Amino acid sequence: MWKWKRKEKSSTEQTQQKSKQKKSLTEFIQSLQNSEDFVCYSLGGENECTISYIKTMSDSKILNRSVLPILNDGIFQSIEEIKQNIPVENMTVTEDIDLIQEKVMFGYIMIQLSNSAKEVLLIPAVSLEARQVSIPEVEFSVVGPKEAFVETLNTNINLIRKRLPLPQLTIKELTIGKVTKTRVAVIFVDGVVDPKNVETVTQRLEDIEFDQLIDSSFISQILADNSNSPFPQFLDTERPDRVVSNLIEGKVAIMADGAPHALTCPTTVVELFGASDDYFVPWHLATVFRLIRLFAVIFSVLSTPLYVAVLTYHHEMIPGELMATIVSSRADIPFPPILEVIVLELTIELLREAGARLPTKIGQTIGIVGGIVIGTAAVDAGLTSNVLLIIVALSALASFTTPIYQIGNTIRLIRFPFIIGAQMWGLIGVSMCMVFFIGHLVKLQSIGRPFFEPIYPLRVHDLKDSFVRLPFSKQTERPTLMRTKDSQRMDASRANAKRDIDE
Amino acid sequence: MKAKIFLVSLIAVSLLSGCIDHSSVEENAIIQMAGYDKGENKRIRGTVSIPQYEGSGEGSPATEVYLTASADGVKEVEEEIQKQSSKPISIGKLSVTLYSMELAEEGISDIIDILSRDPRISRNMFLGIVDGDTKDVIESKPSSSQESTSSRHLKGLIDTNTQYNFPKTNLHRFLYSYYAEGMDPFLPIIIPKDSTVELDGLAFFKGGAVVGTIPESKSFPFRMLKENFKRGMQKINFEGGTIMLDNIGSSVNYEMKGTVDDPEFDIKIDLKAEVNEMVGINREATPALAKEIEKASVDFFEKNADELIQMFKEKEIDPLGLGNFAKTRKRNFDLTKWKDNYSDLKVNVKINVEITEYGIFS
Numbered sequence: 001m002w003k004w005k006r007k008e009k010s011s012t013e014q015t016q017q018k019s020k021q022k023k024s025l026t027e028f029i030q031s032l033q034n035s036e037d038f039v040c041y042s043l044g045g046e047n048e049c050t051i052s053y054i055k056t057m058s059d060s061k062i063l064n065r066s067v068l069p070i071l072n073d074g075i076f077q078s079i080e081e082i083k084q085n086i087p088v089e090n091m092t093v094t095e096d097i098d099l100i101q102e103k104v105m106f107g108y109i110m111i112q113l114s115n116s117a118k119e120v121l122l123i124p125a126v127s128l129e130a131r132q133v134s135i136p137e138v139e140f141s142v143v144g145p146k147e148a149f150v151e152t153l154n155t156n157i158n159l160i161r162k163r164l165p166l167p168q169l170t171i172k173e174l175t176i177g178k179v180t181k182t183r184v185a186v187i188f189v190d191g192v193v194d195p196k197n198v199e200t201v202t203q204r205l206e207d208i209e210f211d212q213l214i215d216s217s218f219i220s221q222i223l224a225d226n227s228n229s230p231f232p233q234f235l236d237t238e239r240p241d242r243v244v245s246n247l248i249e250g251k252v253a254i255m256a257d258g259a260p261h262a263l264t265c266p267t268t269v270v271e272l273f274g275a276s277d278d279y280f281v282p283w284h285l286a287t288v289f290r291l292i293r294l295f296a297v298i299f300s301v302l303s304t305p306l307y308v309a310v311l312t313y314h315h316e317m318i319p320g321e322l323m324a325t326i327v328s329s330r331a332d333i334p335f336p337p338i339l340e341v342i343v344l345e346l347t348i349e350l351l352r353e354a355g356a357r358l359p360t361k362i363g364q365t366i367g368i369v370g371g372i373v374i375g376t377a378a379v380d381a382g383l384t385s386n387v388l389l390i391i392v393a394l395s396a397l398a399s400f401t402t403p404i405y406q407i408g409n410t411i412r413l414i415r416f417p418f419i420i421g422a423q424m425w426g427l428i429g430v431s432m433c434m435v436f437f438i439g440h441l442v443k444l445q446s447i448g449r450p451f452f453e454p455i456y457p458l459r460v461h462d463l464k465d466s467f468v469r470l471p472f473s474k475q476t477e478r479p480t481l482m483r484t485k486d487s488q489r490m491d492a493s494r495a496n497a498k499r500d501i502d503e
Numbered sequence: 504m505k506a507k508i509f510l511v512s513l514i515a516v517s518l519l520s521g522c523i524d525h526s527s528v529e530e531n532a533i534i535q536m537a538g539y540d541k542g543e544n545k546r547i548r549g550t551v552s553i554p555q556y557e558g559s560g561e562g563s564p565a566t567e568v569y570l571t572a573s574a575d576g577v578k579e580v581e582e583e584i585q586k587q588s589s590k591p592i593s594i595g596k597l598s599v600t601l602y603s604m605e606l607a608e609e610g611i612s613d614i615i616d617i618l619s620r621d622p623r624i625s626r627n628m629f630l631g632i633v634d635g636d637t638k639d640v641i642e643s644k645p646s647s648s649q650e651s652t653s654s655r656h657l658k659g660l661i662d663t664n665t666q667y668n669f670p671k672t673n674l675h676r677f678l679y680s681y682y683a684e685g686m687d688p689f690l691p692i693i694i695p696k697d698s699t700v701e702l703d704g705l706a707f708f709k710g711g712a713v714v715g716t717i718p719e720s721k722s723f724p725f726r727m728l729k730e731n732f733k734r735g736m737q738k739i740n741f742e743g744g745t746i747m748l749d750n751i752g753s754s755v756n757y758e759m760k761g762t763v764d765d766p767e768f769d770i771k772i773d774l775k776a777e778v779n780e781m782v783g784i785n786r787e788a789t790p791a792l793a794k795e796i797e798k799a800s801v802d803f804f805e806k807n808a809d810e811l812i813q814m815f816k817e818k819e820i821d822p823l824g825l826g827n828f829a830k831t832r833k834r835n836f837d838l839t840k841w842k843d844n845y846s847d848l849k850v851n852v853k854i855n856v857e858i859t860e861y862g863i864f865s
Binding site: 310311312313314315316317318320323324326327328330331333336337424 | 517525526527528529531533535554556557593595596598624625655658
């Protein structure tokens with residue numbers, strides 16, 4: 001029965017063995033010569049050598065200005081001598097075919113003195129097309145820094161380092177992805193971070209067995225403690241300022257080359273609802289906004305399930321004054337509340353999906369057209385009640401208040417089990433779903449640290465920056481969750497000292 | 504394996520128990536008011552009002568449908584009414600239940616029992632005694648200026664007036680005093696008057712039967728004895744004219760002295776009031792006059808309070824809950840003994856009236 005499976009396994013083993021056999025340099029060059037953009041020519045004259053590079057990856061300026069004049073003018077006996085004369089930094093002389101292959105594929109220029117020699121000189125001439133650093137689009141904030149990560153890892157690390165000029169800021173680099181060979185950086189502040197967290201992250205990264213690593217979200221899915229959970233267990237942010245403040249708190253950041261997002265961990269469910277804006281406004285305002293956001297999330301998840309439950313089972317829960325409004329708006333609808341809700345929720349999801357896939361300008365139009373035209377038409381046609389239309393629109397709006405896109409997606413999805421529960425068992429069904437989700441959240445971990453942290457396990461100290469944000473002077477210690485080696489952020493007595501007179 | 508068993512049982516439970524019959528709110532006949540009269544041959548005649556909501560129209564119901572049925576018991580009335588209704592009956596939104604005086608005097612213990620058992624019924628529901636036929640009250644078309652349906656009208660009527668002269672009442676309070684030891688319930692009396700209905704006093708229960716009533720004019724003194732309240736008006740005769748006392752804060756305090764066998768109660772009432780209207784009194788408003796009015800009011804209230812307490816003793820009822828008060832404060836409380844001694848109970852009512860304002864003169 002399982003023959004096909006066994007066969008497949010043995011064939012993969014064979015290919016793996018094949019790939020382990022080292023190719024020779026000439027084989028490598030031959031395989032590259034199938035591509036039109038690979039340039040390989042012999043330089044005549046005094047120094048007979050072969051120059052090979054991929055012209056789409058290499059900067060021809062370096063070749064023309066720094067390499068060719070030297071090679072044409074001088075007479076060199078060995079490859080080491082060339083290396084000493086060419087004014088380009090970080091050149092390597094090697095005969096390791098794996099290294100040669102990796103470097104040439106990245107745009108290094110390879111120079112062989114004569115075709116027979118095994119040693120080659122690799123000159124870095126990488127030309128990378130990269131996007132300019134632009135304003136954050138997913139986590140936009142009105143005040144505060146307006147820089148967002150781009151797809152180049154070096155630029156991203158630069159954005160972090162310039163905000164954190166510390167020798168302790170450590171960056172470990174790994175190469176992950178069998179085919180893509182993506183550079184992945186683990187960033188942390190040594191002396192603040194708990195080394196166990198770094199160990200966990202690096203170990204899990206090293207264990208990744210996957211051929212392609214296109215984006216950092218791949219990492220967040222593969223590294224997740226529970227990959228079947230709808231909740232993101234890594235905080236996904238495009239703001240360097242947020243990453244920096246997380247690093248200082250003792251968290252670990254993971255960045256991948258080609259991904260404009262950084263992942264920070266360990267994270268908690270509360271943190272996913274905090275925006276960086278919260279730190280740019282006075283603490284009372286930030287607290288109120290956070291509570292509004294929390295309410296919005298609860299409303300967004302529970303409003304339509306409650307509508308279904310109350311209208312189907314618990315008529316006595318409708319306030320007397322609302323009775324007439326709800327009943328008369330429902331009177332013409334041919335569907336039971338559950339169908340009505342599912343149809344409308346799916347419509348909203350369609351609009352959202354369509355809006356996300358279309359170009360920005362058309363996307364906005366779709367939102368307006370969909371919202372106004374379809375909504376009004378559905379009510380006029382008697383397919384949905386206008387009360388429900390308001391509820392669904394509000395809950396959709398409320399789900400947009402989540403600052404992190406990934407958790408927004410989760411919120412979008414988890415209301416459906418609630419709706420089904422509400423239809424089957426009324427309020428009991430809603431409570432059952434709630435118990436199920438809270439149980440799941442309590443069990444969930446982010447790199448081995450509790451995900452539901454300030455609430456369960458209850459750590460009163462960490463509540464200072466969760467649902468409420470106390471002023472900076474009250475947050476003198478780093479969060480307990482991080483188990484940081486240096487828990488003191490600043491001197492509490494000096495931070496809270498009263499300065500009546502400005503001397 | 505565990506997960507599999509869990510999944511299978513979850514699916515089984517959801518599929519098997521998801522089959523109960525349910526209908527959306529607009530497919531139900533939502534009873535908002537019910538009334539019970541004495542029917543023929545010791546039967547109960549129930550009348551219900553069901554608002555009819557117009558589709559795609561304005562929010563308020565335009566009409567009400569009244570259904571009447573006779574049966575031996577309350578649940579049977581429900582069943583009989585179901586036979587007349589095209590939609591399933593839903594009693595969760597019942598907001599007013601009325602009993603005719605005739606029925607209430609015979610005792611409504613059986614009906615009260617049903618009310619206390621049904622979890623769908625709101626504890627905020629209002630109960631009332633109708634001096635006359637509840638059917639007439641329920642089916643009375645309210646005058647055009649007021650609420651659109653009679654259930655809303657009656658609910659609003661009781662709700663509003665229990666903020667003024669009438670003591671607070673609802674199903675919860677009624678059941679509490681019905682089941683409490685040393686406490687008896689009371690309900691407001693509603694009478695049909697011309698084209699509308701009116702609150703007309705209080706009916707006092709002994710067990711499940713009405714044994715005494717007081718007119719609307721005495722409900723202010725009763726409320727003063729029963730609970731703290733902040734509104735309401737009382738007319739007081741003074742030197743041939745009348746004065747309207749406008750209550751702005753009345754607080755009552757019970758104190759128990761003596762032993763369980765020989766208790767004595769002090770009821771202290773502090774009333775703050777304004778005087779805004781004096782009819783037929785040709786005197787200038789001065790602090791001296793205010794003092795005189797205060798004294799007259801104290802006399803008036805003390806007289807009324809004594810009369811009320813005397814009446815309670817005669818009827819052997821305890822709407823103030825003095826027995827309950829004693830029970831919660833003294834050990835060895837014996838209900839039968841208390842009842843035997845109730846008629847000799849010493850209750851001293853001390854009233855202090857303070858007139859804080861008597862208006863602005865020019």
